[in-house]
Amino acid sequence: MGTWYQQDTEEVLNILDTSAMDGLSDEIATNRLEQYGPNELEERGVKSPWLILWEQLTETMVVILIISAVISSILGDLKDAVAILAIVVINTLLGFRQEYQAEKAMAALKKLAVPVVKVRRGGHVLEISSRDLVPGDIVLLEAGNLVPADCRILESVNMRTQEAALTGESEPVSKSSQAQPGKSLPLAERYNMVYMGTLVTYGRGIGVVAETGMRTELGNIAELIQSAAQEPTPLQQRLNRLGKQLAWVALGLVILVFLLGVARGEELRLLFLTAISLAVAAVPEGLPAVVTISLALGARRMLRRQALIRKLPAVEALGSVTVICSDKTGTLTENRMTVTVIDLAEHRIDLSEEETRGYFSENLEPSHSETPGHQQLAYLNENPALTVMLAGSVLCNDAYLEYDENTSQRFHIVGDPTEGALMVAAARMGLRREALEAIMPRVAEAPFDSDRKRMTTLHELKSEQLEGWQETLLELLNLQPENLRLIAFTKGAMDGLLEVSDRVWVQNHIEPLDAGWRKRIEDANERLAMEGVRVLGVASRAVDDQPEGDDVFKLEQGLIFIGLVGMIDPARAEVKQAVQTCKMAGIRPIMITGDHPLTARYIARELEIDIENGVPTGNDLDRMSAQELEETVGKVSVFARVSPEHKLKIVQALQNRGQIAAMTGDGVNDAPALRQADIGVAMGITGTDVSKEASDMVLLDDNFATIVAAVEEGRVIYDNIRKFIKYTFTSNAGEIWVMILAPFLGMPLALLPLQILWINLVTDGLPGLALGIEKAERNTMRRPPYPPNENIFARGVGRDILFIGALMGLLSLGVGFWYWRMGHPTWQTMVFTTLTLSEMGYVLAIRSNRDSLFTIGVFSNWALIGAVILTTLLQIAVVYVPFLQSIFETMALPVRDLGIAMLLSTSLFIVVELQKQLMRRLSPK
DSSP states (O other), rough: OOOOOGGGGHHHHHTTTOTTTOOHHHHHHHHHHHOOSSSSOOOOOOOOOHHHHHHHTTTTHHHHHHHHHHHHHTOOOHHHHHHHHHHHHHHHHHHHHHHHHGGHHHHHHHSSSSEEEEETTTTEEEEEEEEOOTTTTTEETTTOBOSSSSEEEEEEEEEEEHHHHHHOOOOOOOOOOOOSSSSSSOOOOOTTOTTTOOEEEEEEEEEEEEOGGGGHHHHHHHHHHHSSSOOOOOOHHHHHHHHHHHHHHHHHHHHHHHHHHHHHHHHHHHHHHHHHHHHHSSSHHHHHHHHHHHHHHHHHHHTTEEEEEETTHHHHGGGOOEEEEIIIIIIBBOOSSSEEEEEEETTTETTHHHHHHHTTTOOOOOOOTOOOHHHHHHHHHHHHHEEEEEEEEHHSOOEEEEEOOTSSSSSEEEEEEHHHHHHHOOOOOOOOOOHOOOSSSEEEEEEEEEEEEEEEEEEOGGGOOOOHHHHHHHHHTOOOOOOEEEEEEEEEHHHHHHHHHEEEEEEEEEEOOOOOHHHHHHHHHHHHHHTOEEEEEEEEEEEESOOOOOGGGGGSEEEEEEEEEEEOBBTTTHHHHHHHHHHTOOOOOEEEEEHHHHHHHHHHHHOOOTTTTTOOOOOHHTTSOOOHHHHHHHTTTTTTOOOOOHHHHHHHHHTTOOOOEEEEEGGGGGGGHHHHSSSSEEEESSHHHHHHHHOOETTOOOOOHHHHHHHHHHHHHHHHHHHHHHHHHHHHHHHHHHHHHHHTTTTSSOOOHHHHHEEEIIIHHHHHHHTTOOOOOOTTTTOOOOOOOOOOTTTTHHHHHHHHHHHHHHHHHHHHHHHHHOOOOHHHHHHHHHHHHHHHHHHHHHHHHOHHHHHHTTTOOOOHHHHHHHHHHHHHHHHHHHHHHHHHTTOOOOHHHHHHHHHHHHHHHHHHHHHHHHHHOOOOO
């Protein structure tokens, strides 16, 4: 039942058949525990290790390799079989490890459960395990408690809960027992409900358990996490398609060779040997390993840039991202309320303006200044109303600034974030709690409650300890220190504060709060609210005698209204540039937040995120059809007041439109969308364990700009993997041309299976790995992402494979045919060596898709130069070392023949460089 908040407390208790005073009896609680089950999150649909291993072994590319190994062993070529199976084992183990670690999201969710909770059972207060809670239990909550289940509030004494991890709200929410009948409300606005996994930050309360286990809102999120489909990344999709295409190619080649062999009357064993050679030539055995290792190297580079990759395919998928869906609180913003505006009568102080910054210090260390400095004191004397405003904000306050010499922040807020923001603003002007309370200790208070929406504290003046700036405070009250004994300060919502005020401070004197001043204050409040700023008012009055008991609430009358304080969770300084970089790279940033639409608008404007098409809320999304939602996500870039289900729907709608979506977030509420998104990006510092376990990548510095660096790295990696694919498939095409054309020329088997495997694994592998660390192309972040459904052979890759592969094969086979016709026994070694060295020239030429090797710098990738040199030396060893000659069935070449092979191999380098030069002339950009 999701409408508990709409019922009054008596109706809720009747429905749950329980008593607020006595709770449930032990017998009823036992029966309900059997009926509803334990109050814990269930783990469903988690893959077993064996299933993960099976899925790794049944990928198309792996199956082709296994079949090749089996056929090789049947034909007695155990060396080939062992080499191929070694590649299968390495690739499978790497993939298994990554996916097995990703199946831990539910374990993190379970950590949010509270082990022990206070309940009323049979008229007694007991401590029981949270697993034993059932609907109808009466739970006692106090500050510091994690809420153990979804509860309807029966009694609240200034209780507030921090629900940011569930709703996205940055502010603690005040709770009350009043019913909220009528329309459906989002979680963030259900003020009489508390939810499993949230935190009580202030006050105390009593609640009746309404939902437990998987029926809670947290359980609903757990269900969403488990039901969200894990989409394959673009690279996985492309490689799967490629594997199927290669399977058909290999089958076609085998059939072709058999038909040709049968037509020529070849021996059956020779036909099998030739067929397996062609199958090995068609399938790039090194591709899975090289791709995996390239992604792993990319992940290490990203780690140095503060981006921790949890799933290797995410490295490449980042390069295809077309939209980044970001939570606001803690991701785009600092997750720290900050005072930005102080609005006084006839005077507004913007703390972000240059002339103001000189007075408000950024150094908050206690040793910096215990009282205002000379420059600050002069500013306070010129602005007496500001002095009272800041002093009142500190004294009517329950938060503290705790200083820590071991942290870079040097201080942290203990208490309510809003009150902490007021403490920080005053401390920046040199007004600290310790100094103020030394001369004005608190002697009574009327605590905040959600009905009055204000708080009042009463302070006794220690006149013998007054200093100059403290006398300014009293002069503003039109009272002399000897006549003043008590001062009251009140802070709270502006509308409630105006109701109990009859005067207003204007610079250094007091005026009646007439209609004109009232309108001016209301207009200022409205302007700040329209900017998405949270607004509090501060007032004060002199008191003759200290009240007793409830009389303290009578202090809230005849107040002098001082001014307004505007605060906001500010945008991170570096995010604006990151957003601009995203736009330049053709990536659309989308803000998805549970916060108020006005706040979302303000932050979006600050970051220059598009709001021209409006800011729809979760309620708006609920009224949309699937088609309308897809149309909306195609043009809207800011969504407010959304729930976890809405975030998930937005991501799914984007994916339905063919977008590659990244989702950043830090809360439990982000986990389903993180799991569903093509790339889930969690915050490393503020992120919950749940969000991290559900993500593909974790930002260790919680810096939105880091994701932009990761996107660039992803694009570079994808470009480099495409270069490797072009390189290895062109090489394999050369091998296939050699194998197919040789029989037409009447030649024996041109390359042996082990020679082909050597080329595919060693010759392709070492340079392929080095291609994986090639630097970014000039336009990497100045172009839109390539289409997610782009064929892996698009943009000239397929053309080059056919053209350059044919040229490579014809050159190698041509020289071999010449030597064979001349009767040289080294003809097969010449084919083998020329083909291998041609690939070395080709790999140097394709380091850049557009620029010449001499433009990017021959030695700008020392790893590739080293790989080319090492591969060349290894090939020479295979030709000249007797032990290797016996394995690969090669013969030593005369120096002249080796020189011919090297000379022919440079022709491919020249052809590719000329091709790039022509392309630059036709398309200069």
